Amino acid sequence: MKVDRFTIFPGAAEPIYQQIGAQLRRLIASGQLSPGEVLPSVRDMAIQHAINPMTVSRAYCQLEGEGLLTRLRGKGMVVAQGAHAVLPTEERLARLQVQLAEVARQARELNLPARLVVRRLKSLLEDFE
Amino acid sequence: MSAVVSAVMPPDDDIRCERITKRYTGHAVLSKVSLGLARGTVLGLIGRNGAGKTTLIRILLGLEQPDLGQAFVFGEASLGLSDTAKERIGYVPQQADAFAWMRIGEMLEFVGRQYPNWDRDFVDLSLARWQLSANQRLASLSPGERQRVAVIRALAPDPELLVLDEPASALDPVARRDLLREIVARSAERGTTVFFSTHIVSDLERIASRVIFLHDHHIVVDSPLDDLSETHARLTLPAASPALSAAEVPGEVSRRPQPDGSVTLVIARGRGADWPDIVAAPGTRLDPLNLEDLFIEVAR
DSSP states (O other): OOGGGOOOOTTSSSOHHHHHHHHHHHHHHTTSSOTTOBOOOHHHHHHHHTOOHHHHHHHHHHHHHTTSEEEETTTEEEEOGGGGOOOOHHHHHHTTHHHHHHHHHHHHHTTOOHHHHHHHHHHHHHHTO | OHHHHHHHSOTTEEEEEEEEEEEETTEEEEEEEEEEEETTOEEEEEOOTTSSHHHHHHHHTTSSOOSEEEEEETTEEGGGOOHHHHHTEEEEOSSOOTTTTSBHHHHHHHHHTTOTTOOHHHHHHHHHHTTOOTTSBGGGSOHHHHHHHHHHHHHTTOOSEEEEESTTTTOOHHHHHHHHHHHHHHHHHHOOEEEEEESOHHHHHHHOSEEEEEETTEEEEEEEGGGHHHHEEEEEEOTTOGGGGSSOOTTEEEEEEOTTSOEEEEEEOOTTOOOOGGGGSTTOEEEEOOHHHHHHHHHO
């Protein structure tokens, strides 16, 4: 896995270690990271993103505790074997419920027609493809 | 007495100070500031302009004398640091104007002779990477270039303790990110202890493991960075709240009255602890704070 798969936002309400953890959980839940895949080393992550190494270790340790990552001698952190079950679409969609509800609420406050919001969201999604 | 002190302050702190007080022509700059910095920590010191950050750093390094209190580096009193201790410190002052008449190469050559571990390769690589030429005179450099030279000079002896006073203030975003990476690399690879002051919240949020807010001559927040958002929050109390007649809300860090009679406070709790009961009172609101909000609330 490449270091630049991660995006770090200083200034977000979510601390950086949680941002890393959440991104990893989503990539694992969707099967985009498969068991055995090697994560970037703490050192590489820290230097590339200019973040404290302890922040990276804390995120990795948390996911190790959840059984999503394992430490392999000589290899570093890898995606755990047990973590391979790709979540069904419905469950993955449920993880966006809070954010989507927030977008919907703010769109109503701004009196934006649904089709415009959907069109914008669609083009944002396509940017990543 | 000394046994008591050493039991409280772990001996492996690279920097510590006790009850530092400093006044300039009658007005207080620092008042009873105490802190200990464990080896390997990356500490970010934040505070508004004039909050006393530079004075604190200079006192910690023994460049200035406090009116009261004492500072120590590697266990030695800062005011009488040995040459061996000084060799283990890299310092980037806010304004680096020493040796202005020299050329970059001459200055680095001159300074380098005083250090046994001077890393000549690092100097050459850094000069090239930051587009500096050894022939340029220091006096002719822009503030940003001068800051880069100061960083090279501080890092070349491979210091165990790196102290930087607003190191990024004159740097453009690219050079700033470069510097942050260099600091992170030192910390990750050599366990370098770092103490840096800044007013750029996002820099601090990226690389610090611990953060200190200096405000009104005091340390008002001192916390591991990752815990801040869990342990601090903004509490809004309605004008009629009975809690306002009490002197302080439990965990209160700062308070600010609003024009409509309500009051916003920053409150803190221990890691894993609960918020005080007041947060559940009618009309009361509790909001999360990011680092920048917290800084602005506390430093207002």
